[in-house]
Amino acid sequence: MRVAVTGAGGRLGRALVAALAEAPFTGLSGPIAWTRADFDLDAPEAAAALIRGDRPELVIHAAAWTDVDGCARDPDLAFARNATATGVLARACATAGVDLVVVSTNEVFDGERSTPYAPDDEPRPINPYGASKLEGERTAAGAYAGAQARLGIARTSWLFGPPGNDFPARILAAAERARDAGEPLRVVGDEHGSPTYTHDLAEAIIELVSDGDVGGIHHLVNGGVTSRAGWARELFRQARVAAAIEEVPAATWTRASSPPLRAVLAPTPLPSGEPMRPWQQALADYLPTLLRQRAAAAR
Numbered sequence: 218m219r220v221a222v223t224g225a226g227g228r229l230g231r232a233l234v235a236a237l238a239e240a241p242f243t244g245l246s247g248p249i250a251w252t253r254a255d256f257d258l259d260a261p262e263a264a265a266a267l268i269r270g271d272r273p274e275l276v277i278h279a280a281a282w283t284d285v286d287g288c289a290r291d292p293d294l295a296f297a298r299n300a301t302a303t304g305v306l307a308r309a310c311a312t313a314g315v316d317l318v319v320v321s322t323n324e325v326f327d328g329e330r331s332t333p334y335a336p337d338d339e340p341r342p343i344n345p346y347g348a349s350k351l352e353g354e355r356t357a358a359g360a361y362a363g364a365q366a367r368l369g370i371a372r373t374s375w376l377f378g379p380p381g382n383d384f385p386a387r388i389l390a391a392a393e394r395a396r397d398a399g400e401p402l403r404v405v406g407d408e409h410g411s412p413t414y415t416h417d418l419a420e421a422i423i424e425l426v427s428d429g430d431v432g433g434i435h436h437l438v439n440g441g442v443t444s445r446a447g448w449a450r451e452l453f454r455q456a457r458v459a460a461a462i463e464e465v466p467a468a469t470w471t472r473a474s475s476p477p478l479r480a481v482l483a484p485t486p487l488p489s490g491e492p493m494r495p496w497q498q499a500l501a502d503y504l505p506t507l508l509r510q511r512a513a514a515a516r
């Protein structure tokens with residue numbers, strides 16, 4: 218099967234390309250990696266010609282403008298990149314009879330309730346990033362209405378993984394700065410989610426694809442729920458970093474975008490019946506890579 222990935226240079230895109238290269242169904246030529254040079258969200262009209270030229274049978278749309286504060290400062294650009302561009306890509310795929318998986322986010326929900334969100338719960342985004350991603354889901358669904366090909370929406374949350382500059386990398390750097398300044402490290406204690414390893418998410422998407430079960434809305438997250446502070450604490454325990462954490466509310470810092478405080482996704486079943494593993498185990502797998510990345514950056 219010929220599978221193309223948009224945003225192939227991004228955090229999830231890299232993991233998808235690596236996992237698809239190992240998947241038996243992508244054949245000898247492997248996946249088709251579309252970086253920003255091939256498919257730029259600011260020039261999405263390129264999609265139709267790209268599909269004609271590369272002839273994918275499935276496209277996984279991982280490209281997005283993921284700078285949530287940037288999206289809040291420029292909501293029009295957020296909609297152009299995350300909604301309009303997704304719609305253009307979806308129409309090109311649906312017209313060509315190509316299946317599409319759109320990667321989306323837990324931030325389509327308001328995070329105001331205490332129980333996890335199922336795929337058919339009513340979305341209500343509270344920031345422009347979430348609103349633009351939800352509109353991307355909806356424009357894609359519109360493009361596939363009545364189409365022969367299938368559309369899957371894969372929502373996820375709190376991604377971590379190479380090449381760095383993710384929450385684990387940033388919190389390790391912050392802990393170092395706090396230690397040098399002789400201050401406690403202040404970490405948000407009232408924002409909850411499921412940290413999800415890009416490698417595991419890529420494998421889960423591949424499982425859905427290889428089972429031919431990609432259509433519909435999927436909630437794909439590692440097992441377990443924690444706060445930002447809980448995530449930091451577990452990371453420090455695993456990395457043997459001694460750091461005193463002071464839990465503070467998310468409202469402590471003024472940001473352009475407000476995160477939903479409890480937009481926790483209820484995981485949907487995978488074809489194997491096995492849930493994605495707990496986030497702590499995934500973090501332990503990632504740790505050696507994370508520490509190597511930090512060492513390389515320090516050189």
Ligand SMILES: NC(=O)c1ccc[n+]([C@@H]2O[C@H](COP(=O)([O-])OP(=O)(O)OC[C@H]3O[C@@H](n4cnc5c(N)ncnc54)[C@H](OP(=O)(O)O)[C@@H]3O)[C@@H](O)[C@H]2O)c1
Pocket residue numbers: 223224225226227228229230252253256257258259278279280281282283298320321322323350373374375376377
């Ligand atoms: N990160 C999270 O915690 C998280 C949580 C839930 C859902 N998601 C969703 O998961 C997907 C993958 O996220 P990610 O963390 O892998 O994001 P990322 O690392 O920021 O990657 C985004 C990709 O989009 C590409 N892109 C193409 N055109 C762009 C444009 N005009 N402006 C900005 N970027 C453009 C980027 O290209 P360059 O490589 O050239 O920059 C990059 O490869 C996205 O759909 C995101 O909404 C992410």
